[in-house]
Amino acid sequence: xxxxxxxxxxxxxxxxxxxxxxxxxxxxxxxxxxxxxxxxxxxxxxxxxxxxxxxxxxxxxxxxxxxxxxxxxxxxxxxxxxxxxxxxxxxxxxxxxxxxxxxxxxxxxxxxxxxxxxxxxxxxxxxxxxxxxxxxxxxxxxxxxxxxxxxxxxxxxxxxxxxxxxxxxxxxxxxxxxxxxxxxxxxxxxxxxxxxxxxxxxxxxxxxxxxxxxxxxxxxxxxxxxxxxxxxxxxxxxxxxxxxxxxxxxxxxxxxxxxxxxxxxxxxxxxxxxxxxxxxxxxxxxxxxxxxxxxxxxxxxxxxxxxxxxxxxxxxxxxxxxxxxxxxx
Amino acid sequence: xxxxxxxxxxxxxxxxxxxxxxxxxxxxxxxxxxxxxxxxxxxxxxxxxxxxxxxxxxxxxxxxxxxxxxxxxxxxxxxxxxxxxxxxxxxxxxxxxxxxxxxxxxxxxxxxxxxxxxxxxxxxxxxxxxxxxxxxxxxxxxxxxxxxxxxxxxxxxxxxxxxxxxxxxxxxxxxxxxxxxxxxxxxxxxxxxxxxxxxxxxxxxxxxxxxxxxxxxxxxxxxxxxxxxxxxxxxxxxxxxxxxxxxxxxxxxxxxxxxxxxxxxxxxxxxxxxxxxxxxxxxxxxxxxxxxxxxxxxxxxxxxxxxxxxxxxxxxxxxxxxxxxxxxxxxxxxxxxxxxxxxxxxxxxxxxxx
Numbered sequence: 001x002x003x004x005x006x007x008x009x010x011x012x013x014x015x016x017x018x019x020x021x022x023x024x025x026x027x028x029x030x031x032x033x034x035x036x037x038x039x040x041x042x043x044x045x046x047x048x049x050x051x052x053x054x055x056x057x058x059x060x061x062x063x064x065x066x067x068x069x070x071x072x073x074x075x076x077x078x079x080x081x082x083x084x085x086x087x088x089x090x091x092x093x094x095x096x097x098x099x100x101x102x103x104x105x106x107x108x109x110x111x112x113x114x115x116x117x118x119x120x121x122x123x124x125x126x127x128x129x130x131x132x133x134x135x136x137x138x139x140x141x142x143x144x145x146x147x148x149x150x151x152x153x154x155x156x157x158x159x160x161x162x163x164x165x166x167x168x169x170x171x172x173x174x175x176x177x178x179x180x181x182x183x184x185x186x187x188x189x190x191x192x193x194x195x196x197x198x199x200x201x202x203x204x205x206x207x208x209x210x211x212x213x214x215x216x217x218x219x220x221x222x223x224x225x226x227x228x229x230x231x232x233x234x235x236x237x238x239x240x241x242x243x244x245x246x247x248x249x250x251x252x253x254x255x256x257x258x259x260x261x262x263x264x265x266x267x268x269x270x271x272x273x274x275x276x277x278x279x280x281x282x283x284x285x286x287x288x289x290x291x292x293x294x295x296x297x298x299x300x301x302x303x304x305x306x307x308x309x310x311x312x313x314x315x316x317x318x319x320x321x322x323x324x325x326x327x328x329x
Numbered sequence: 330x331x332x333x334x335x336x337x338x339x340x341x342x343x344x345x346x347x348x349x350x351x352x353x354x355x356x357x358x359x360x361x362x363x364x365x366x367x368x369x370x371x372x373x374x375x376x377x378x379x380x381x382x383x384x385x386x387x388x389x390x391x392x393x394x395x396x397x398x399x400x401x402x403x404x405x406x407x408x409x410x411x412x413x414x415x416x417x418x419x420x421x422x423x424x425x426x427x428x429x430x431x432x433x434x435x436x437x438x439x440x441x442x443x444x445x446x447x448x449x450x451x452x453x454x455x456x457x458x459x460x461x462x463x464x465x466x467x468x469x470x471x472x473x474x475x476x477x478x479x480x481x482x483x484x485x486x487x488x489x490x491x492x493x494x495x496x497x498x499x500x501x502x503x504x505x506x507x508x509x510x511x512x513x514x515x516x517x518x519x520x521x522x523x524x525x526x527x528x529x530x531x532x533x534x535x536x537x538x539x540x541x542x543x544x545x546x547x548x549x550x551x552x553x554x555x556x557x558x559x560x561x562x563x564x565x566x567x568x569x570x571x572x573x574x575x576x577x578x579x580x581x582x583x584x585x586x587x588x589x590x591x592x593x594x595x596x597x598x599x600x601x602x603x604x605x606x607x608x609x610x611x612x613x614x615x616x617x618x619x620x621x622x623x624x625x626x627x628x629x630x631x632x633x634x635x636x637x638x639x640x641x642x643x644x645x646x647x648x649x650x651x652x653x654x655x656x657x658x659x660x661x662x663x664x665x666x667x668x669x670x671x672x673x674x675x676x677x678x679x680x681x682x683x
Contacts, residue, residue, distance in 0.1 A: 041577075042577070043576050043577050043578075043579065044576070046576065048576065048602065049572075049573075049576045052569065052572045052573070052576065052602075055569075055601065056569040056572075059565065143434065147405075152405055152411060153408070153411070154408070154616070154617070156617045156618065158617075158621075169601065177601070242565060245564075245565055245568070245597060245601075246564050246565060246593070246597065247618070248617075248618065250564065252404075252407060252435075253563060253564075253565075255434075255435060256561075290569075293569070294569060294572075294573050297558060297569075297570055297573030297574070297577075298573045298574075298576050298577045299577075300556055300577060303529065303558060303559040
């Protein structure tokens with residue numbers, strides 16, 4: 001609290017500059033892809049299809065927004081997907097099995113996400129486990145716990161379904177499902193946190209030079225834990241969003257979602273070595289992934305080729321990032 | 330910065346080329362090769378196939394009394410497997426044998442399953458029931474079982490080996506064929522239909538897809554299977570895929586979801602696009618959401634296997650094997666087509682799960 005974070009203004013400025021270029025690249029690629037699919041693939045260019053792409057982005061967009069904070073500090077969160085499942089199961093238990101009002105179930109999902117984040121943060125900041133290992137362990141813990149507390153049964157939201165699913169999947173603005181607005185709302189909150197608060201400044205400082213940040217009097221352990229808790233809150237939000245799409249909590253799901261989210265952040269210019277990243281870029285990255293997937297699906301491209309192409313896009317994005325760094329250095 | 334621009338251009342154009350070439354190859358995607366001639370399906374009614382129903386289960390455990398039967402399944406996560414587990418454990422308790430039940434976390438963890446089979450064999454059980462995730466990967470372990478005189482019962486999907494004394498399973502090709510006939514009847518035997526499958530590597534994925542497609546080709550020439558896509562059994566991913574298929578084929582008349590997760594995805598997609606009741610959907614297995622959809626008419630019907638029966642019969646077969654009885658090569662556990670009209674019949678209710 002006592003002093004301002006370490007990076008000198010000039011470095012911050014250069015960071016922002018580099019970041020905006022990567023963001024433009026990702027945005028450019030997204031626009032090119034949309035235009036390409038719209039021209040080449042029959043039926044792709046329709047309002048409904050664009051809305052489908054928005055809807056398909058919601059879960060990944062929220063997860064990716066959360067993990068962006070963590071990646072900027074130089075960390076990683078592999079427990080994203082299964083922790084998301086855990087939070088949706090907790091919400092199901094509270095709202096369906098215990099019959100408590102829906103807002104309490106939603107709060108419980110956030111609390112469950114924050115708890116996972118707190119645990120991750122504690123393991124990393126206090127016990128000094130590498131983030132990769134700590135969150136890998138929590139991947140299995142949350143997957144198992146989701147199944148333990150649900151007794152490996154899906155929880156169906158019939159009792160709360162009309163209001164719950166209506167609230168999140170209803171189309172109140174421009175015919176776009178509310179979960180898309182939830183994603184944008186979450187991203188807006190994340191943008192403010194990252195760019196306008198001390199949390200954001202310390203997030204970047206932790207990733208740029210943790211030691212210097214600590215020496216300047218910042219309680220780095222505490223801020224690191226806070227960053228993982230913020231990530232956990234977004235995981236809770238993703239749990240609510242995915243549960244609303246299925247009108248149920250499915251304890252077997254979740255593995256693999258973390259990779260999509262990390263890919264979205266990386267495509268959007270968030271650097272895995274820390275210190276760089278943006279919420280806008282991450283959201284663009286998430287759109288790029290779902291545009292690619294849906295575009296290829298509408299085109300009828302076989303599944304195996306979809307995977308190959310998605311992988312090449314991730315590799316290409318990271319390579320561009322490396323080129324950009326090299327040309328800057 | 331110049332370098333960056335050149336690189337982005339190069340990468341961009343390469344990606345587009347990839348996409349373009351993949352698109353063109355997709356246009357000529359051949360229908361999956363036939364692995365076996367589809368069984369002549371009983372066009373009407375419930376029709377469990379009577380191929381090997383001659384099997385009579387034992388009434389007592391005999392020499393297997395008090396011994397352990399190790400069951401290595403494909404997992405515990407899906408409700409289907411929970412029902413198999415229940416069937417097996419109940420039958421074991423009834424006949425006085427001990428059954429252990431294990432399975433990997435997801436249905437792609439072939440290696441983990443092999444470790445589980447290894448552990449099971451090391452415990453020297455009286456018999457092993459094994460539902461292979463990969464029907465060819467377990468060869469060495471099966472040899473080991475044979476050397477130790479531990480009889481192996483295959484269940485759910487076949488094990489590609491001569492070692493298992495019998496295989497307890499649903500005839501998925503025949504079942505998917507019945508599904509095709511039903512869907513054809515519901516859309517007036519003409520038009521476009523699409524299929525969403527859980528994966529293209531497992532025995533159930535392959536046989537259900539091929540059983541459906543081949544029956545359509547053979548019996549329903551005016552029906553076009555326009556798309557087959559794979560959603561990993563994930564209801565959200567399958568929903569996004571189903572919507573993409575509808576976008577591509579605005580005149581689509583029918584959907585077939587080849588397992589519980591796939592049909593859930595289709596149902597979600599119909600709901601999210603307001604197409605409930607406009608596109609005919611048929612599914613596989615049960616689960617609350619699917620049962621609700623069938624009751625309300627959003628889903629026309631589904632094939633249900635007999636998971637409780639699969640579990641019970643594999644324990645039965647294990648006991649028979651321990652007692653040295655000769656078993657038929659295949660024990661068919663049957664399947665039923667069910668819809669709004671017969672969902673409440675006792676024989677259907679007995680095999681459904683929520």
